[in-house]
Amino acid sequence: MIDAKRGKISPRQLFCIFFVSRIVVSLTYVQSVSVGKFDTDVPISFALSMPLTFLMSVPAVLCVKKKKSPQFSSALGIAYLLYFLFFSSLTVERFAYFATTKMNPESPMLMFIILAFVAVCYGAYLGIEPLGRFASLCGTLLAVVIAVVLIFNIKNFDFVNFFPMMQNDTKHFLMNCALFTCNCIEPILLLTLSDKTNGDSIKPYFSGLGCAYAGVFLLLLFCSGVLGNSADLQSFPIYTLFQMASVNDMSRLDILHTSFWIFAVFLKTAVMLFCASTLIKKYSHKTKVLVLSGVSLLGSVFFDKVLGMRIAEVSKYLTVGMFLAFAVVAPLCILIFDRRENVEKNI
Numbered sequence: 503m504i505d506a507k508r509g510k511i512s513p514r515q516l517f518c519i520f521f522v523s524r525i526v527v528s529l530t531y532v533q534s535v536s537v538g539k540f541d542t543d544v545p546i547s548f549a550l551s552m553p554l555t556f557l558m559s560v561p562a563v564l565c566v567k568k569k570k571s572p573q574f575s576s577a578l579g580i581a582y583l584l585y586f587l588f589f590s591s592l593t594v595e596r597f598a599y600f601a602t603t604k605m606n607p608e609s610p611m612l613m614f615i616i617l618a619f620v621a622v623c624y625g626a627y628l629g630i631e632p633l634g635r636f637a638s639l640c641g642t643l644l645a646v647v648i649a650v651v652l653i654f655n656i657k658n659f660d661f662v663n664f665f666p667m668m669q670n671d672t673k674h675f676l677m678n679c680a681l682f683t684c685n686c687i688e689p690i691l692l693l694t695l696s697d698k699t700n701g702d703s704i705k706p707y708f709s710g711l712g713c714a715y716a717g718v719f720l721l722l723l724f725c726s727g728v729l730g731n732s733a734d735l736q737s738f739p740i741y742t743l744f745q746m747a748s749v750n751d752m753s754r755l756d757i758l759h760t761s762f763w764i765f766a767v768f769l770k771t772a773v774m775l776f777c778a779s780t781l782i783k784k785y786s787h788k789t790k791v792l793v794l795s796g797v798s799l800l801g802s803v804f805f806d807k808v809l810g811m812r813i814a815e816v817s818k819y820l821t822v823g824m825f826l827a828f829a830v831v832a833p834l835c836i837l838i839f840d841r842r843e844n845v846e847k848n849i
Contacts, residue, residue, distance in 0.1 A: 509629070509698065510630070510700040511631060511700065512700055513701040513702055513703065513706045514638065514706070515634030515635065516634070516695060516699050516706040516710070517706035518641030518642070519710070520691070520692075520706060520710030521641045521644070521714045522637060522640050522714075522769055522770065523687065523688055523691065523766075523770045524688055524710070524714035525644065525714045525717060527685050528718040528721065528722070528740060529738070529740055529741070529763045529766070536681055537670075537677045537678060538670035538674030539669050539670055540725070540726075540734040540736070540739060541666075541667070541670070541726060541733070541734065542668065543674070543675050543678065544678060544722055544725075545719055545722035545723045546675075547675055547678035547682060548682045548715070551679050551680075551682035551715075552715040555715075556711070558689070558825075558826075558829060559688075559692070559707070561829070561837060562689040562690070562693055562829055564833070565833045565836060565837060566692060566693065566703060568837070570836050572828075572832035572833055572835070572836045573781060574836075579781045582690065582693075582694075582778075582781060583778045583781045585824060585828050586774045586777050586778035586781075587775075587798050588824070590622075590794075591799075591800075591801030591802040591804075592805065592817055593771050593774075594615055594619060594622070594771055594798070595615065595805040597614070597618065597764075597767045598614040598615045598618065598802065598806065599611065600738060602614065603737065604738065604741060604760075605760060611806045615799060615802045615806065618767065618771070619771075619795050619798065619802070622768060622798075623775070623791055625769070626775035626776045626791045626795065627791045627792075629787075630695070630698050630776055633769065633772055633773055637769055637773075640765045640766065643765075644762050645713075650758070652720055652724055654747035655746055658747075659724060659727040660727060663727050663729070664726055681818055681821070684821050684824075684825035685821050686711075686825065687774070688710075688711055689829040689833075690828050691773065691777065692707050695773075721743065722740075724743055728743060729742060740759065741756060741759050744756040744759035771798075775791060778794050779794055
């Protein structure tokens with residue numbers, strides 16, 4: 503039995519953090535995480551991205567096992583801090599775009615961005631223990647919701663919708679594999695949260711990602727089987743799948759999609775800001791969280807007001823490059839060139 507320790511979370515809570523964090527990406531604007539037409543190619547390329555993600559996670563996993571991390575370096579620690587801030591801004595901006603297009607088109611994105619960061623700032627301020635407890639609740643309910651939506655969509659599922667298969671060319675297929683692989687911040691979260699876990703962090707990492715990939719694969723498979731070619735016309739095909747899952751003619755389950763995306767965005771962004779705050783040694787936790795939340799808010803506003811819809815294309819290239827740099831190259835360099843054992847953070 504594992505004894506509880508202050509400032510640490512259990513392996514089960516870590517599992518739920520990884521599970522929710524990976525799933526939330528699939529709920530976003532589909533054109534920002536894929537290329538080409540949305541058809542049977544997409545679930546296939548997503549399935550192939552899972553072993554690629556696990557393979558590319560090996561350097562980070564080895565760093566955790568050897569108690570080394572590129573985040574222990576002052577210079578690299580700043581780079582990882584900026585990485586967390588970028589994805590915090592991007593995650594909230596993606597949700598705000600959904601909120602203004604599907605929930606309340608009359609409200610400006612800025613309102614949703616500000617409201618989101620007020621909640622996220624408070625969550626990050628509370629610390630990793632409350633976030634871990636919320637992750638357990640959110641992860642459990644999210645798994646139930648996915649199962650319910652799939653069950654209620656069985657009546658709408660038709661294998662004919664899978665044809666014609668493989669409409670995208672090889673280039674688009676491979677690019678989708680790369681995008682699905684690299685839209686994954688979990689190896690970086692593992693580097694930060696491993697020493698915040700009261701127990702093994704490797705098994706929760708692989709099992710959490712594995713369950714998330716399985717859940718998203720089934721959702722994408724049902725998108726193809728239920729929506730057919732019309733899935734390519736949807737900006738949020740999984741949201742449309744939730745709309746199709748009705749109990750009767752007067753009830754739809756899309757409210758579940760919206761509710762749990764809000765929970766997932768809150769959890770993921772709060773965890774990222776908490777992780778960013780741990781990379782700063784000076785100042786109080788409250789001050790760090792307030793400043794980092796403000797910077798991330800400005801980043802989301804910049805994405806919205808300056809880049810606009812271009813952020814969907816720009817983020818594709820940035821996420822691939824940043825994943826390779828922070829999840830693969832930096833940990834590999836630490837493993838090869840840093841001969842010290844059990845080094846401590848010096849940021």
